[in-house]
Amino acid sequence: MKITSTANARVKEIVRMRDRRARIQTGLFLVEGFREIGRAIDHGIDIEELWVCPSMFLGSNETTLIERANATVLEATEPVFKKMAYRDRPEGLLAVCRQFDTSLDHLHVGAQRLVLVVESIEKPGNLGTMIRTATAASADAVIVADQTTDVFNPNVVRSSIGTLFTTPIAVASSDEAIAWLRVNGIAMAAATPEGDTDLWDAKLEAIVVGSEQYGLSERMLEAAEVKVRIPMPGSEEIDSLNAAQSASILLFEAVRQRMR
Template identity: 40%
Template sequence: MKQISSTQNPFIKSLVLLQEKAKARKQSGTFLIEGQREIELALKGGYELETVLFVPELVDYSELQKQLPVSCEWIEIHKEVYQKLAYRDTTEGIIAVAKMKNHEIARLDLPKNPLVLVAEAIEKPGNLGALLRTADAVGADAVLIANPKTDLYNPNIVRSSVGCLFTNPIATGSSEEVITFLLQKNIAIYSATLQNSNAYHENDYTGPTALVVGTEATGLTAAWREAATQNIIIPMSGTIDSMNVSVAAAILLFEAKRQRGF
């Protein structure tokens, strides 16, 4: 088995770039997954792993190795090399290099009566990761990211989603592409916005439904307000008129699931 002990190794340097630069991820079509649980979720989600790097004194990799094809390369690394690559503060001792998936919206396959979360132009990776966790928790059929502003394989998204990046069906596209897709599929659009809205709990989400949220700073663009079957609002009693986007999405999604009987 190959061993790497130096942080100056050219391969290790290339992996550091994958961790730090969206351009490097895009050019190579690969990204890093840190942690055994996240790696196992990626395998469950159908991701292909090229390489696994591990610190033998920190992790028992025997069970994971049984789940991977023989074509996956295993490399033993020193703890200092791992710390150079690791994004998280906690030390688990294992990192994988995985191939990205194609997230074109035309490739998305939905069930007959889908419940979909749409997130437009979310800039903060942590917020997008939290949205993916929320969608996974509620069992949403897909997450559509309209006008994406951050690289989907940003390490902070991988971390903050706790691996839910790999368990959710995800598609990306412009707002116009996503709206066209939803209308072609006869999916009702409920846009969370202040303008021309009614209270979210007054609507029927038992049919094919897309719940749409935008940024906390600017909200949804006009395209979503105009395309909506109904604009919706979450009534609030505080002194501010907005909440974290993942919290808003959770309220809407769990109301839809409540109506559907979970």
């Protein structure tokens, strides 16, 4: 079946899925792009529908991907596809997927004993980038505490380039996150400009990063075993980093500590 009208009801439903309310109502979310859909398939994400626009394909492996998706395939014309796509340069592949379990219960602490905890992060691009960096650092999990940005936001999926599917993710309140870390004996290192320990001297297991605007909540700071600071030699000019940059610096300091 080829959809040729941008007024098609299903097309409109997919456009609405950019809004959180529609994602909550349907329990679905969107994954766009070859790499991202590939990662979703590899990690057992349930794909309900796969929209394709063959004239926009960039490579020659799309056919294999489509077969592997094991989903209802719908074809769209370019104008229809562009209406649904949220990327600047669509690749002709858009999957409608079922949201997966993001409860703390399904997390396991692995060999790295490394968890990234982010609290009240607002910008989807920042959240997705942090998930991507945590994956590169081989973190056991990412806990999204006091969620303000829905992890199924298309821009989280995009900036995570699909690592949202590969690294276990949990969404919880800050209190639940603290309780889970305690039960699992994972020490919390809270990143704050008021920290008393330089990152190079801190035991980094659960790295806890807050929003750029408000920092970490009092209860996160109080619960943390260590308050970590990133010394900034340029602090006369700028005394804070973007939250995603702080997370990257801390995650790869944890990598250094484990490898050296």
